[in-house]
Amino acid sequence: MTQLRQRMLEELQRRNCCAATIRLYLRHVAEFAQHFHRSPDQLGAEDIRQYQLFLIQEKKLAWSTYNQVVCALRLDKLGLSPHSSTNEDCGPSGRRSSLPKASKCSERGAQ
Numbered sequence: 001m002t003q004l005r006q007r008m009l010e011e012l013q014r015r016n017c018c019a020a021t022i023r024l025y026l027r028h029v030a031e032f033a034q035h036f037h038r039s040p041d042q043l044g045a046e047d048i049r050q051y052q053l054f055l056i057q058e059k060k061l062a063w064s065t066y067n068q069v070v071c072a073l074r075l076d077k078l079g080l081s082p083h084s085s086t087n088e089d090c091g092p093s094g095r096r097s098s099l100p101k102a103s104k105c106s107e108r109g110a111q
Contacts, residue, residue: 002039004039004040004041005026008025008026008029008075008076009022009026011075012025012026012075024068024072025068025071025072025075026072028068028069028072028073029072029073029076032047032048032051032069032072032073032076035051035054036051040076045077048073048077051073052066052069052070055069
């Protein structure tokens with residue numbers, strides 16, 4: 001196991017992530033590195049941007065899967081590699097906005 005992978009594993013354990021999350025995050029970072037044929041610590045914000053476009057345009061990932069990849073890459077880049085970047089460099093991680101919830105019939109009747 002590489003030192004970078006070990007540090008990421010330890011960070012995920014420190015954050016009390018479940019085993020499935022740890023496995024997926026490590027896989028997403030490994031796939032990111034394989035896409036560019038380089039170690040994750042040699043990749044930067046521009047590589048992340050290109051990979052995000054690849055995931056959206058070519059792999060056509062669902063939003064939830066795409067968001068999971070972005071979160072994994074964000075964790076990888078936040079202090080775990082020599083080329084640390086900020087959250088803004090890694091893109092979104094919040095929930096996609098949804099339609100407002102419909103009011104209940106009892107709430108409408110009071111109007």
